[in-house]
Amino acid sequence: MGRTCCVVSCNARSHNHKGRKLDNGLSFCGFPSWKKLQGGIVSDITKRRRMARLAAVRHPKIKFASIQRYMKVCSRHFHSGEFFDHLLLVMRKIRFYCIITATETAKKQKQTFSFSQISSHPDKVNYYTGLPDAATVLFLEALLSKFDLQYHFDWNVQIMPLIDQLLLTLMKLRLNCGILDLATRFNCSRATVTNIFTTISSALYDILYVGMMENNIPSxxxxxxxxxxxxxxxxxxxxxxxxxxxxxxxxxxxxxxxxxxxxxxxxxxxxxxxxxxxxxxxxxxxxxxxxxxxxxxxxxxxxxxxxxxxxxxxxxxxxxxxxxxxxxxxxxxxxxxxxxxxxxxxxxxxxxxxxxxxxxxxxxxRLKTFAILTYIPYQYKKHANKILKVGVCLTNLQKPILREIA
Missing domain, CATH: 3.30.420 (Nucleotidyltransferase; domain 5)
Structure with missing residues (x-):
């Protein structure tokens, strides 16, 4: 199909009247489209380019909102003599940046510590939680899921699954990790770490100690x-x-x-x-x-x-x-x-x-297997009684030492 330049007073064509392509070295391009749905910056740039091309053509019958696809402009009207869409290069750079950003975000998400990373390794479960296996940790999660959690800071933690909140708490009890260390491992703020630890440890105290152990010495x-x-x-x-x-x-x-x-x-x-x-x-x-x-x-x-x-x-x-x-x-x-x-x-x-x-x-x-019971940090001093008794209850969940009891 032959193409004709729509610029006023320009008679450039791509084919002659017999339909044969002319060897005149000309190329034809359409009007830039307005990309309204690709973000504010791209939308504004493409709108301005479309308006500028329309003004340069000076065709009285061509309107901004009703430009037909067959309307083309020949390469005579470009400074370099050849059409080049600079926006295309910009868009490619933007897409490349988005891919890099998405990749970095995915890597950061992969680096977030979670129970799923250790659940199939009993030695890791025992190291990080002090409990014998993943089943014991999941048992505690099931108890917590039925408990009405009242968060310490009056705002709920929704960015982290309950099982990982439990893991964070157990790691604080077992390893006495620093607040910043846990915040980095779990990709959250230090306030969130404190909120989770204080809340979950208090809930474990109510469930395991008050509900099962307090004033209940066997005969x-x-x-x-x-x-x-x-x-x-x-x-x-x-x-x-x-x-x-x-x-x-x-x-x-x-x-x-x-x-x-x-x-x-x-x-x-x-x-x-x-x-x-x-x-x-x-x-x-x-x-x-x-x-x-x-x-x-x-x-x-x-x-x-x-x-x-x-x-x-x-x-x-x-x-x-x-x-x-x-x-x-x-x-x-x-x-x-x-x-x-x-x-x-x-x-x-x-x-x-x-x-x-x-x-x-x-x-x-074996209380001292929970490192927090060798040194209780200053900020948790007022919660020391609960922390101790949670440690007692978790110690009872460990495997017996003597074979005759196991």
């Missing part, structure tokens, strides 16, 4: 159904008591420093009493006290004695001088202290049996 009859061999000499043992200390940052007030200072640890700490059943399950966890508080004072105040029944036996180490505060009918089993310079045969055998049983229980107190 010695129930303990006897899963009594390890090393506790056979102590069938009436109800609970083994032990204290754990958690380091905290110093405070500016001297009286508070004195209350928190632990001579045993040589620094400011918080201290809690844990009660462990013979089978290694932690069945009692007290609130945290200042590091200077004695084991006896914590035992008397924390409420564990009120849950004991006549006939129960409490096992502890020699530092627990609590015999005089035990309820009536409850006895204390601790290693015999050296009085006359030499133990009797009976005392040696007794101490050996107690030590054997206590070592098993002390191995079961």
């Amino acid at each position: 010695r009859v129930k303990n006897q159904t899963s009594l390890p061999v090393c506790f056979q000499p102590f069938p009436d043992c109800q609970i083994v008591l032990d204290c754990t200390e958690v380091a905290v940052s110093n405070t500016e007030r001297l009286d508070t420093q004195s209350h928190l200072y632990s001579h045993y640890k040589g620094r400011t700490t918080l201290k809690a009493l844990n009660g462990v059943a013979p089978n290694g399950v932690i069945t009692f966890a007290s609130d945290l006290y200042g590091g200077s508080t004695s084991d006896k004072a914590i035992t008397a105040d924390c409420g564990v004695l009120q849950q004991l029944q006549p006939g129960d036996v409490v096992m502890a180490d020699e530092g627990f001088t609590i015999r005089d505060i035990l309820p009536e009918g409850v006895s204390l089993n601790i290693p015999t202290l050296l009085v006359n310079g030499q133990f009797t045969v009976q005392e040696v055998n007794h101490n050996r049996l107690v030590a054997s049983a206590r070592i098993h229980v002390e191995h079961s107190i």
Whole structure:
């Protein structure tokens, strides 16, 4: 089909009257289209180019909104003698930039840490969460999904799936990762990290501790159904008591420093009493006290004695001088202290049996596998009680140490 230049006073044609193509070196191009749907910048540029081409043609019958596709302009009217769409080059650069940006965004999204990246690797699940396998983590997620979460900062976190919010919380408990570290790993703000950790840890406290463990020490009859061999000499043992200390940052007030200072640890700490059943399950966890508080004072105040029944036996180490505060009918089993310079045969055998049983229980107190319980950051000091008790509950979800219990 022959083409004719529509510029006023121009008679250039691509073919002669017989339909044969003329070898005149001319090329013909149409009017620039107005790309209204490709963004404000492209829309404005293409509209201006269309209007400029229309003004240069000066054809009275050609209107902006009704330019026919067959209307062409020959190359005589371009400065270079050849039509070149500079916008096409610009558009190619824009598309290239968009591709690069989309690729970088995809890479950033891939770098966001998530549970799906570790769920098929039990060793990674255990390392990052302190729990034995992915099924245990998913069990906790199922409990959380049924719980009415009240976010700490009064704004909901919608950019992250619940399973990854749980993973973030468990990583803070297990590894005590810094706030900025977690924000970088999960591609979110530091405020979001704090909001998630405080909210999810509080929810786990309500679900696992308040709902399942608080004021619920098993009876010695129930303990006897899963009594390890090393506790056979102590069938009436109800609970083994032990204290754990958690380091905290110093405070500016001297009286508070004195209350928190632990001579045993040589620094400011918080201290809690844990009660462990013979089978290694932690069945009692007290609130945290200042590091200077004695084991006896914590035992008397924390409420564990009120849950004991006549006939129960409490096992502890020699530092627990609590015999005089035990309820009536409850006895204390601790290693015999050296009085006359030499133990009797009976005392040696007794101490050996107690030590054997206590070592098993002390191995079961694996709270410190959660690194946050070796040092609680300053900003979470007021949440320390909940953090400790969540750590206790998560420890109970770990695999037993002894094969006879597993």
